[in-house]
Amino acid sequence: NAGVTQTPKFQVLKTGQSMTLQCAQDMNHNSMYWYRQDPGMGLRLIYYSASEGTTDKGEVPNGYNVSRLNKREFSLRLESAAPSQTSVYFCATDRGLNGYTFGSGTRLTVV
Amino acid sequence: ILNVEQSPQSLHVQEGDSTNFTCSFPSSNFYALHWYRWETAKSPEALFVMTLNGDEKKKGRISATLNTKEGYSYLYIKGSQPEDSATYLCAFSNDYKLSFGAGTTVTVRA
Numbered sequence: 001n002a003g004v005t006q007t008p009k010f011q012v013l014k015t016g017q018s019m020t021l022q023c024a025q026d027m028n029h030n031s032m033y034w035y036r037q038d039p040g041m042g043l044r045l046i047y048y049s050a051s052e053g054t055t056d057k058g059e060v061p062n063g064y065n066v067s068r069l070n071k072r073e074f075s076l077r078l079e080s081a082a083p084s085q086t087s088v089y090f091c092a093t094d095r096g097l098n099g100y101t102f103g104s105g106t107r108l109t110v111v
Numbered sequence: 112i113l114n115v116e117q118s119p120q121s122l123h124v125q126e127g128d129s130t131n132f133t134c135s136f137p138s139s140n141f142y143a144l145h146w147y148r149w150e151t152a153k154s155p156e157a158l159f160v161m162t163l164n165g166d167e168k169k170k171g172r173i174s175a176t177l178n179t180k181e182g183y184s185y186l187y188i189k190g191s192q193p194e195d196s197a198t199y200l201c202a203f204s205n206d207y208k209l210s211f212g213a214g215t216t217v218t219v220r221a
Contacts, residue, residue, distance in 0.1 A: 031207060042115075042200065042213040043155075050207055058208065090154065099145050099157025100209065 003027045006091050006103035013081040013110045021076040021106050023091030031094035032074040033058075034066065036087040037105075043090065049074055081110045115203045117212035124191045124219055131187040132215040134201030138182035145202040145209060146175050146186055155200055158186075191219045 007022045025032065030051045035043040045058030049068040063085060065077045078085060091103040116135045124130045136144065143162045147155040159168040164179040172189045188195050198216045202209040 033208065035211075040213060043202075043211040045208060045210070048208050059210070094207065095157075097160050097162070099147065099160050100155075101157075102154035104154055 004091055004093055004101050004103040006089075006106050008106060009104065010107050011109070013078075013108065015082060015110060017081050018077065018079050019081065019108075020078075021089055021091075021108075023074045023076070023103055024072050025074075025091075025093045025101075026072065027093060027095070027101065028071065029093040029095065030071070032068065033092045033094070033100070034064075034074070034076045035090045035092065036060065037090060038087050046076065046089075078108075081108075083110045086110045115201060115210050115212040117199075117201055117215050119215060120213070121216040121218070124188075124217065126191060126193060126219055126221050128191055129187065129189045130191060130217065131185050132199065132217075134184045134186070134203075134212055136182050136184070136201070136203035137205070138180060140205040141179045141182075141203075142206060143204045144177055144179075144184050145204070146184070147200040147202065148173075149198040149200055149214065151197075158199075186215075188217065191217075193219050193221055195219050 004025045033048045034046040044060050047066040049055045052071045067075045089106045092100040146158040149155040159175045161177040166177040168175050174187045177184045196219045198214040200214045202211040
């Protein structure tokens with residue numbers, strides 16, 4: 001999607017491995033978000049950052065950490081991956097009354 | 112955790128027919144109600160952001176209404192077309208983060 005870039009698009013991890021999902025936006029938005037999407041459950045908020053230098057827990061933060069490196073970048077780290085973290089991960093930014101812009105997603109499988 | 116419920120979970124509609132479905136959300140501390148359209152293998156795309164009780168928004172054949180006092184919003188699709196097939200998400204905000212419903216998946220049969 002225009003403006004929000006996520007990498008990688010696909011990843012397979014073994015249980016216990018670590019990885020970082022990258023998200024970058026070029027729209028100069030303050031707020032950025034990480035969601036996970038699981039079948040039948042909709043999008044659930046993992047962490048968010050209301051502005052550069054601040055981060056807060058969302059609905060399902062356990063097992064994750066985040067870094068708001070600068071205004072453009074908001075990364076999500078899995079320190080020790082577990083099969084329960086198999087999901088599709090979306091990064092998003094807030095365009096106010098125009099809604100959120102989502103990245104293209106990262107499909108993560110933990111075996 | 113904010114309870115946002117959408118019904119039905121899925122529906123099938125004949126091409127040319129109209130349809131509608133519901134999003135219910137907490138009626139207290141309302142800030143905004145969003146609707147997104149999510150096609151398979153793509154990312155959710157914003158349709159509407161509504162902030163005022165009684166708001167009505169329209170984009171082409173798709174429209175939405177909002178009742179913040181009773182905590183519900185309707186999305187309407189008029190004259191459904193195959194390209195309307197998607198999952199429609201609503202999301203509620205009482206501050207600057209959104210809580211999403213599980214979505215209504217619409218399948219339009221030609």
